[in-house]
Amino acid sequence: MDLNYSPEQQAFEKEVREFTRANLDPNVARKVLEGSRLEREDYLGWHRALHKKGWVGVGWPKQFGGTGWNSTQQHIFDEVTADEGAPQLIPFGLRMVSPVIMAFGNKEQQDYHLPKILSGENWWCQGYSEPGSGSDLASLKCKAEREGDFYIVNGQKTWTTLGQYADWIFCLVRTSSEGRQQEGISFLLIDMKTPGITVRPIIMLDQEHEVNEVWFDNVKVPVSNRVGEENKGWTYAKFLLGHERTGIAGVGRCKRIVKRLQNVAKQAKSNGRPLIEDVRFRDKLAQVEIDLRALEITLLRVLAAEAEKRAPGPEASLLKIKGSEIQQTLTELTMMAAGPAALPYVREGEHGAPDVPWLSDEAFRFASGHYFNFRKTTIYGGSNEIQRNIITQMVLGL
Amino acid sequence: MDFNLSDEQNALKDSLAKFIDRDYTFDDRWKIIKTAEGWSRKHWNQLAEIGLMALPVAEADGGLGGTGVDTMLVMEEVGRGLIVEPYLGCVVVPAALIKAAGSGSQRAALSEGLASGETLYAFAHTEPGQRYERNAVAFAAAAKGDGYVLNGKKVSVLGGDAADQLLVSATVSGDAGPSLFVVPAGASGVKRFAYPMQDAQRGADIEFANVEVGADALVGERGKAAAAIDYALDVACAALCAEAVGAMAELHKITVEYLKTRKQFGRVIGMNQALQHRAVDMLMHVEMSRSMAMEAAVACDNPNAAARAKAISAAKTLISQGCHFVGQNAVQLHGGIGVTHELNTSHYFKRLTMISVTFGDADWHLGRYGDALLAAA
Numbered sequence: 001m002d003l004n005y006s007p008e009q010q011a012f013e014k015e016v017r018e019f020t021r022a023n024l025d026p027n028v029a030r031k032v033l034e035g036s037r038l039e040r041e042d043y044l045g046w047h048r049a050l051h052k053k054g055w056v057g058v059g060w061p062k063q064f065g066g067t068g069w070n071s072t073q074q075h076i077f078d079e080v081t082a083d084e085g086a087p088q089l090i091p092f093g094l095r096m097v098s099p100v101i102m103a104f105g106n107k108e109q110q111d112y113h114l115p116k117i118l119s120g121e122n123w124w125c126q127g128y129s130e131p132g133s134g135s136d137l138a139s140l141k142c143k144a145e146r147e148g149d150f151y152i153v154n155g156q157k158t159w160t161t162l163g164q165y166a167d168w169i170f171c172l173v174r175t176s177s178e179g180r181q182q183e184g185i186s187f188l189l190i191d192m193k194t195p196g197i198t199v200r201p202i203i204m205l206d207q208e209h210e211v212n213e214v215w216f217d218n219v220k221v222p223v224s225n226r227v228g229e230e231n232k233g234w235t236y237a238k239f240l241l242g243h244e245r246t247g248i249a250g251v252g253r254c255k256r257i258v259k260r261l262q263n264v265a266k267q268a269k270s271n272g273r274p275l276i277e278d279v280r281f282r283d284k285l286a287q288v289e290i291d292l293r294a295l296e297i298t299l300l301r302v303l304a305a306e307a308e309k310r311a312p313g314p315e316a317s318l319l320k321i322k323g324s325e326i327q328q329t330l331t332e333l334t335m336m337a338a339g340p341a342a343l344p345y346v347r348e349g350e351h352g353a354p355d356v357p358w359l360s361d362e363a364f365r366f367a368s369g370h371y372f373n374f375r376k377t378t379i380y381g382g383s384n385e386i387q388r389n390i391i392t393q394m395v396l397g398l
Numbered sequence: 399m400d401f402n403l404s405d406e407q408n409a410l411k412d413s414l415a416k417f418i419d420r421d422y423t424f425d426d427r428w429k430i431i432k433t434a435e436g437w438s439r440k441h442w443n444q445l446a447e448i449g450l451m452a453l454p455v456a457e458a459d460g461g462l463g464g465t466g467v468d469t470m471l472v473m474e475e476v477g478r479g480l481i482v483e484p485y486l487g488c489v490v491v492p493a494a495l496i497k498a499a500g501s502g503s504q505r506a507a508l509s510e511g512l513a514s515g516e517t518l519y520a521f522a523h524t525e526p527g528q529r530y531e532r533n534a535v536a537f538a539a540a541a542k543g544d545g546y547v548l549n550g551k552k553v554s555v556l557g558g559d560a561a562d563q564l565l566v567s568a569t570v571s572g573d574a575g576p577s578l579f580v581v582p583a584g585a586s587g588v589k590r591f592a593y594p595m596q597d598a599q600r601g602a603d604i605e606f607a608n609v610e611v612g613a614d615a616l617v618g619e620r621g622k623a624a625a626a627i628d629y630a631l632d633v634a635c636a637a638l639c640a641e642a643v644g645a646m647a648e649l650h651k652i653t654v655e656y657l658k659t660r661k662q663f664g665r666v667i668g669m670n671q672a673l674q675h676r677a678v679d680m681l682m683h684v685e686m687s688r689s690m691a692m693e694a695a696v697a698c699d700n701p702n703a704a705a706r707a708k709a710i711s712a713a714k715t716l717i718s719q720g721c722h723f724v725g726q727n728a729v730q731l732h733g734g735i736g737v738t739h740e741l742n743t744s745h746y747f748k749r750l751t752m753i754s755v756t757f758g759d760a761d762w763h764l765g766r767y768g769d770a771l772l773a774a775a
Contacts, residue, residue, distance in 0.1 A: 001400060001401055001402065001403060001407075001467045001692065001695075001696065002399065002400045002696065003399060003692060003693060003696045004399070004696070005399055006399070009399060072399040262771070262775070265775070266775045274775065276771065276772060276775045277772065279765075279768070282768040282771060282772065283764055283765070283768055285768075285771065286715075286764050286767045286768040286771055287715070287764060289712075289767075289771075290690075290712040290715055290716050290764075290767065291686070291716065293690070293693065293712055294686040294687075294689045294690045294693075294716055295686070295689075296689075297689035297690070297692060297693055298685055298686060298688075298689045300399065300401070301401055301688075301689060304401050315685075318681070318682055318685060321682065322682060322686065385675070388674065388675045388678040388679075389671075389674070391678045391681065392671075392674040392675070392677070392678055395678075395681065396654050396657075396674070396677055396678065396681065397654075397658070398654065398657060398658065398668040398669075398674050398677065
């Protein structure tokens with residue numbers, strides 16, 4: 001057992017860092033490090049740079065054009081790129097629908113979709129939640145009725161993250177109302193340009209447009225766009241959620257935020273002294289760092305175990321709970337470090353002079369906005385209470 | 399980065415696990431803790447046969463040269479089996495002290511009895527009113543002729559009841575730092591007050607009144623023992639972390655079993671979501687603790703003392719918190735039966751609680767970690 005990086009892993013770390021420094025747009029890195037909103041092109045520029053290098057399929061096997069990296073390499077990549085200010089790789093295509101297409105899709109689907117996900121040509125979004133089906137996802141009602149070689153889809157999806165940028169959506173739809181509700185769900189891949197699809201923004205509490213409603217009005221979807229068997233979609237959906245939860249822990253991003261918080265705590269003054277000298281604040285910072293290190297090692301343990309079993313197990317739920325809690329704590333601490341600078345509402349996109357002249361520290365500009373925004377983390381991807389239900393059943397056997 | 403164990407490590411873990419399952423059941427343990435000594439020489443010898451006493455002793459000193467990870471594997475089982483024989487106090491800590499403080503020939507001489515399990519050492523360090531501070535040693539040693547005279551009191555000495563030899567920290571008047579002396583427990587002027595501790599382990603408070611020792615009683619260099627003491631207590635903390643993980647995981651398992659069998663309102667209590675989620679939160683503490691026990695074990699062999707201290711304090715903070723959470727909730731989920739002496743639940747709870755306050759509690763280690771943050775700022 002050894003928790004240190006081997007010389008080969010250290011060399012890999014160096015290679016990733018050098019590549020990132022040479023290929024990441026400094027303007028994008030600045031936006032990421034200060035926490036500004038990113039545009040579609042900011043994400044895609046980095047995506048294309050990685051694709052050119054052959055590094056975009058981080059967790060993918062080589063046969064599909066992936067890196068074939070082991071779990072430690074993937075972790076190093078995540079950590080180093082996050083540290084350098086690279087935007088998060090949007091997970092919906094790369095980490096969520098792709099593993100499903102690889103495992104359950106047919107050859108045509110694999111040949112058509114996977115290269116376009118790798119190249120960044122197609123941006124994907126997720127059609128899971130509905131207004132009446134949040135935690136109780138299997139109760140979903142968005143209906144797909146068979147008409148010859150097509151499904152006619154009617155209904156609504158919601159909380160569709162960055163759906164305003166998406167070219168394709170993967171959807172859970174109801175194809176049967178017989179038997180258990182889990183047994184009437186199918187998994188469809190839908191082109192967002194299909195007539196009858198409407199995307200409407202939902203403005204969140206930080207006044208940002210990050211998520212959407214997606215409406216389907218008699219949308220014609222070829223049956224060939226169904227992944228796997230009809231009415232077996234729930235199996236694929238759960239497989240996907242497992243993949244979502246491992247990535248959702250966000251360890252790399254958390255480490256970046258900790259670093260920023262350490263800097264903030266050195267620079268900000270409290271009662272005339274650096275904030276880091278305030279033992280109440282320092283204890284909180286120390287505690288979250290310790291929790292994050294425990295999460296990181298736990299993540300590496302889960303990834304190493306997964307490498308042998310392939311699909312993520314229910315342990316992924318544990319990572320989701322802990323990771324989301326830590327992310328929230330970090331945004332809370334950053335806001336507290338900001339002190340009165342947390343008060344102004346600073347609109348995104350106003351780089352340069354902020355609304356409030358005395359608000360000079362870039363690190364604080366979005367502090368409270370992030371705090372509000374990050375309340376989502378314990379709710380999305382299956383709320384933390386649902387994760388506890390999953391662990392109860394799958395791990396504890398209660 | 400590698401989470402695999404070697405064949406030797408797996409074999410070690412297996413043989414200790416077999417010993418516990420066969421010879422160290424909860425009933426066996428009951429009989430042992432009710433004896434006058436409170437621990438069993440027979441079981442101690444069995445542990446020595448498995449190689450546990452030689453494990454942490456350096457190869458050059460006649461031991462097996464085990465790593466921090468080896469000790470972690472042993473201590474996890476010690477925790478699972480709630481072993482009361484003083485392995486931590488009389489083997490792990492003295493081995494670390496002798497390795498770090500001793501000079502060449504002295505190390506081998508002191509290690510011989512330690513590695514065979516025939517000589518029990520204990521580290522007499524904590525002083526009345528001292529809490530957890532490591533290097534403020536008020537205990538006095540005065541130079542006299544070629545040797546020294548020791549005067550003072552040491553408290554909460556783990557294994558101090560049974561030890562044949564005491565490793566005593568003391569400050570020689572005029573010195574800037576502490577020294578380490580080895581003193582026979584039976585030396586004239588040494589008075590022991592032995593007692594059982596809350597968790598059925600044994601310890602002692604020890605008074606030294608004009609205890610005269612020779613120059614050869616000094617372990618290592620005079621006034622230079624601070625780093626060795628710091629190292630040995632870090633190793634002790636890492637071992638406690640691993641012991642806690644073994645005990646926590648077992649207590650969690652016992653609690654989940656209870657939730658599956660205990661019935662109220664006509665159904666098993668594990669059907670209640672309030673209890674289910676508590677059991678999940680306990681599991682999260684166990685798994686996060688397991689990760690940090692690994693971190694601490696690996697850190698034991700880190701030659702960079704500052705990095706070692708930071709990692710081990712991180713682990714002891716998180717695991718001390720986990721000891722409280724898992725222990726308290728195991729008792730709560732058991733209900734009334736959880737607060738009885740009869741069931742193993744309370745025994746695990748008490749051991750976990752005592753681990754949390756041994757060699758630094760969560761707050762003390764959080765402060766030490768914070769000091770490292772401040773030093774880096």
